[in-house]
Amino acid sequence: MTFRQLSKTALIGLGTHKTRSLLTILGIVIGITAIILVMALGEGARNLILGQLQSIGSKVIAIVPGRQPRGPTDILSTFTDSLKQRDLEALSSPANVPHATRIMPIVFGSQTASYEGETYRPTILGVTEYFADLYQVYPTEGRVFTEEERKGYADVIVIGNEVKEELFGSQKAVGEKIKIKGRNFRVIGVIGKVGQLSFLNFDQTAFIPYSTAQQYIFGIKYFNRIVVEADTEENIPETVADIKATLRTMHNITDPEKDDFFVETQASALETVGSIMSVITLFLAAVAAISLVVGGIGIMNIMLVSVTERTHEIGLRKAVGATNRNILSQFLLEAVMLTITGGIVGIILGGTLAFAVTLTLSHVYALDWQFALPLSAVLLGIGVSSVIGLVFGIYPARKASLKSPIDALRYE
Structure with missing residues (x-):
């Protein structure tokens, strides 16, 4: 057949x-x-x-407090206060990390923001003036804050597109003041619609100087992250090694198994x-x-x-x-x-x-x-x-x- x-x-x-x-x-x-x-x-x-992951740039290195999670459910290991101001200062020294071009500490959390009866709860990101360059997002209105404003604990804020729409609608936001935790923050910039970037919805985020965030918003003396940008991709392995050596010295760690931090690059995250x-x-x-x-x-x-x-x-x-x-x-x-x-x-x-x-x-x-x-x-x-x-x-x-x-x- x-x-x-x-x-x-x-x-x-x-x-x-x-x-x-x-x-x-x-x-x-x-x-x-x-x-x-x-x-x-x-x-x-x-x-x-x-x-x-690729949106954050291949030269960006993230330092996370706590030991490295052993699995997707082991996230509690990262909730520690092991990254302090003295660590930031040590990492900022060219003698310790010679190939670092920018170093940015980050603190974050969620707080209620209000303006003339309207309220919204954005993610508050305490950063440096470098954040726009590192994430490649820039205000479509206004500007980012300056080094002087960061050092002076200024109450200035750059808001995402959705934050602006929820609080101000079609009104102009730059120059107005929004209240967060009893303090009046002057809006100096508005970022256009970005969406998700590096696992963060920039439209729902507000950026303030990390010094202000630590002192007045979150009341903490540690960082949730420290981001380091290397000068070239080729120097990333050496920069990672320098970061680990510097932090182990600062934390008196001799056994790498007892690290109270871990370092992530784009390659390792992938x-x-x-x-x-x-x-x-x-x-x-x-x-x-x-x-x-x-x-x-x-x-x-x-x-x-x-x-x-x-x-x-x-x-x-x-x-x-x-x-x-x-x-x-x-x-x-x-x-x-x-x-x-x-x-x-x-x-x-x-x-x-x-x-x-x-x-x-x-x-x-x-x-x-x-x-x-x-x-x-x-x-x-x-x-x-x-x-x-x-x-x-x-x-x-x-x-x-x-x-x-x-x-x-x-x-x-």
């Missing part, structure tokens, strides 16, 4: 029990849907995170993100694989029932000249057709769900999360479903092919 004849016969066999065929592929549909959903969301998340994404993907893929195996077992059971029900048909076909190979090919093709159909439905359903989730997350969290469905995911879905059909269909197909035509014709 030709492949075309086998396919036609297999389709007729499947069409005889449409409801059973649909229920049979349910496990395959769920498994392939899960695989496509995981791969599509994973690819979209990976692209989003890479874009966020590596960390890649590792985390791989673990999550593998876990979810394992869950999907279980569903596929269950679906495969369902395929095998249904095919065995089908073989038993069609024993007389098998006998008739053998009596008119069908070979064992013809019978084997027909039942195996039926199993593969079932699983590939389930795979195609799973790909469509998984892609649709991934698109809906991406759209929802982008809208709710104001993220530039683009839908991405890799070709590899589609090919994997088709390939996996085909393999399952072959693996779990071979036993029922072989059992059908080995039936004696005489015994099969006697079966009722």
Whole structure:
């Protein structure tokens, strides 16, 4: 028999029990849907995170207080006060970190801001006058604060686009004063619409001198981060080594395992993100694989029932000249057709769900999360479903092919 004849016969066999065929592929549909959903969301998340990390510049090095988290849930390790003013001064010395061009301490938190009865709760970022250059975001109205204003603990503020709209609407904001924690801050600049950048929504952020933030807003004497910009990408490894050596000296640390800080570069952050994404993907893929195996077992059971029900048909076909190979090919093709159909439905359903989730997350969290469905995911879905059909269909197909035509014709 030709492949075309086998396919036609297999389709007729499947069409005889449409409801059973649909229920049979349910496990395959769920498994392939899960695989496509995981791969599509994973690819979209990976692209989003890479874009966020790359937005801070390849020469930027971040110093984070506390020990390095051992996993995605180990974030409490970073809530310490190990980075102080004396550390900033030591790092600012060219003798200690010769390749550093800019050093910026950061303190952050959330506070309520008010203006003439309107209130909004932005993220307050205490920074230096370098923040606009480091993040490549500049006011579309007004200016950034100066070194003199930072050193003088000035009550000046640069606000993001959404902060401006929520507090001032269409009114002019520059020159007006907003109240934060009982102090009147003069708006000196407004940053245009930026969105998410370096995991921070700049539209919902207000920037003030870190000295003012420490003294009057947060009442702390430590930093949440210290950002260092190296002169060239080639000097990043040396700069990282200098930073670690300087801080270990300042903190009297001789054993690197006892560091109360950790240093992140764009390269190390990308590596960390890649590792985390791989673990999550593998876990979810394992869950999907279980569903596929269950679906495969369902395929095998249904095919065995089908073989038993069609024993007389098998006998008739053998009596008119069908070979064992013809019978084997027909039942195996039926199993593969079932699983590939389930795979195609799973790909469509998984892609649709991934698109809906991406759209929802982008809208709710104001993220530039683009839908991405890799070709590899589609090919994997088709390939996996085909393999399952072959693996779990071979036993029922072989059992059908080995039936004696005489015994099969006697079966009722």
